[in-house]
Amino acid sequence: MAEESAGEFIAGIYAEAWSRIVATMIRFTGGDWNLAEDCAQDAFAQALRTWPQDGVPRQPLAWLTTAARNRAIDRMRRATRDAVKARAWAAWEQRHEPPAYRSDAEIPDERLELMFTCCHPALNLDAQVALTLRSLAGLSTAQIARAFLVPERTMGQRIFRAKQKIAHAVIPLRVPPAHLLPERLPGVLHVLYLLFNEGYGAAGDREALSREAIRLARVLVALMPDEPEALGMLALMLLHDARRPARFDADGELVTLEDQDRSRWDRDLIAEGGAVLERALRRRRAGPFQIQAAIAACHATAPYARQTDWPQIVALYGRLARVAPSPVVELNRAVAISMARSPEAALPLVEAIAESGRLEGYYLLHATRADLLRRCGRAEEADACLRSALALAPTDAERRLLSRRLAAH
Amino acid sequence: MKYLMLVCVDPDLEPGAAQGAPDVEDWVREMGGKGIRLMGDRVRPGSDATTVRVRNREVLLSDGPYAETKDLIAGFDVIECADLDEAVEVASRHPMAWGGVIELRPFWVEDRDA
Numbered sequence: 001m002a003e004e005s006a007g008e009f010i011a012g013i014y015a016e017a018w019s020r021i022v023a024t025m026i027r028f029t030g031g032d033w034n035l036a037e038d039c040a041q042d043a044f045a046q047a048l049r050t051w052p053q054d055g056v057p058r059q060p061l062a063w064l065t066t067a068a069r070n071r072a073i074d075r076m077r078r079a080t081r082d083a084v085k086a087r088a089w090a091a092w093e094q095r096h097e098p099p100a101y102r103s104d105a106e107i108p109d110e111r112l113e114l115m116f117t118c119c120h121p122a123l124n125l126d127a128q129v130a131l132t133l134r135s136l137a138g139l140s141t142a143q144i145a146r147a148f149l150v151p152e153r154t155m156g157q158r159i160f161r162a163k164q165k166i167a168h169a170v171i172p173l174r175v176p177p178a179h180l181l182p183e184r185l186p187g188v189l190h191v192l193y194l195l196f197n198e199g200y201g202a203a204g205d206r207e208a209l210s211r212e213a214i215r216l217a218r219v220l221v222a223l224m225p226d227e228p229e230a231l232g233m234l235a236l237m238l239l240h241d242a243r244r245p246a247r248f249d250a251d252g253e254l255v256t257l258e259d260q261d262r263s264r265w266d267r268d269l270i271a272e273g274g275a276v277l278e279r280a281l282r283r284r285r286a287g288p289f290q291i292q293a294a295i296a297a298c299h300a301t302a303p304y305a306r307q308t309d310w311p312q313i314v315a316l317y318g319r320l321a322r323v324a325p326s327p328v329v330e331l332n333r334a335v336a337i338s339m340a341r342s343p344e345a346a347l348p349l350v351e352a353i354a355e356s357g358r359l360e361g362y363y364l365l366h367a368t369r370a371d372l373l374r375r376c377g378r379a380e381e382a383d384a385c386l387r388s389a390l391a392l393a394p395t396d397a398e399r400r401l402l403s404r405r406l407a408a409h
Numbered sequence: 410m411k412y413l414m415l416v417c418v419d420p421d422l423e424p425g426a427a428q429g430a431p432d433v434e435d436w437v438r439e440m441g442g443k444g445i446r447l448m449g450d451r452v453r454p455g456s457d458a459t460t461v462r463v464r465n466r467e468v469l470l471s472d473g474p475y476a477e478t479k480d481l482i483a484g485f486d487v488i489e490c491a492d493l494d495e496a497v498e499v500a501s502r503h504p505m506a507w508g509g510v511i512e513l514r515p516f517w518v519e520d521r522d523a
Contacts, residue, residue: 172494
């Protein structure tokens with residue numbers, strides 16, 4: 001019992017504690033990202049070994065950070081042949097810092113610095129995203145690889161290369177000065193939104209990722225109150241998050257938007273999301289996040305699924321396709337058209353996307369195609385598409401949803 | 410941290426694209442005065458280059474640049490900056506960032522490499 005609760009406690013604080021410890025350790029080691037992460041990992045391993053017996057410490061973040069720091073000191077002290085670590089060690093000794101953190105409040109919160117550094121434009125976008133998910137969200141290389149449909153080895157090399165470049169080229173750990181913020185922001189937004197989605201696709205522990213993404217989005221909005229896309233992204237996250245309680249039923253099964261119990265949607269979050277979107281739109285510089293938030297608002301404010309303003313959603317997806325064209329946007333626009341007009345009108349659009357091969361590995365392409373075929377009365381073809389979707393679905397919950405659909409046909 | 414600025418021409422640049430670029434003498438004076446620019450110069454084009462290799466203890470020379478690419482490198486500077494952000498700022502104020510391309514290469518710090 002005690003063992004289980006300590007483990008659960010660690011899982012609960014992991015996402016936040018990981019990033020704060022990593023940031024503190026990067027600073028402490030003078031920019032050695034690999035050492036910082038190794039030490040953070042060791043600290044968690046130590047907690048998993050000792051907390052179940054000794055109990056969870058009163059100041060868990062301070063405990064973990066101290067453990068990581070002791071590990072770093074140990075490794076720097078021993079690495080006499082590594083001049084960087086030796087210098088970092090000497091510098092630390094000169095600073096006469098206390099040997100341990102006593103309270104969680106003492107640990108600096110440098111997650112925003114970490115975020116901007118992970119999203120530095122001198123790193124390519126793939127590397128930025130991967131590094132943020134690793135260093136900030138604490139996802140494993142395997143999880144990140146799955147999210148981006150690449151082999152784990154490829155992802156490991158990408159993250160390693162990014163850390164090496166940060167160290168070798170001396171990319172600083174800091175929030176850029178005001179005049180550089182506008183050009184540095186889009187990369188951060190992009191990465192934060194991916195982070196939000198990582199938590200949104202799952203029940204349980206990983207929900208913390210979405211909350212973390214929302215929290216960081218709030219910090220960003222506070223930092224850049226006049227940036228409409230930051231507001232738009234926060235609004236989008238809040239509106240999606242409002243639907244979270246209805247996305248899984250009592251048995252933990254995924255429920256589609258259409259079938260969700262709308263009384264379980266979080267009205268406060270919908271109201272807040274709507275208000276944040278209003279604030280963004282007043283700046284009259286609509287971008288992709290604001291348009292997506294407007295679409296989410298259409299869904300969130302429809303009392304019943306059948307009262308959804310689909311023509312408005314078709315129009316918004318059309319706008320989105322102009323400012324940020326992508327096959328996924330085209331797919332969603334086709335779904336909206338199937339609702340606003342007919343499945344027969346939408347099917348050719350989806351088939352064209354399928355033929356282009358651009359979303360071949362994306363299960364929702366096949367699931368959407370199956371849905372349209374079924375509504376067109378072409379059950380056999382629909383089942384074939386559902387089976388393709390089933391083979392590609394990334395989570396168990398999604399696979400079970402598709403299996404139920406297949407059985408119902 | 411020292412960075413090598415490879416100052417390159419951009420053969421694809423459209424004429425007039427570099428309008429409003431800062432003056433190179435001003436850049437040299439300012440960055441030299443601040444102790445950021447340690448050295449630098451223009452170099453002759455690849456047609457004046459000689460490539461040297463020693464193979465089996467024999468010195469082999471060839472006429473022209475090593476890389477069989479277009480003649481890109483026009484000069485170099487060595488700058489000393491706190492970090493990459495400062496180096497980018499310094500490079501972006503060089504006229505050849507406007508009328509060409511600047512590649513920033515951090516110096517190899519022996520013990521920094523893992």
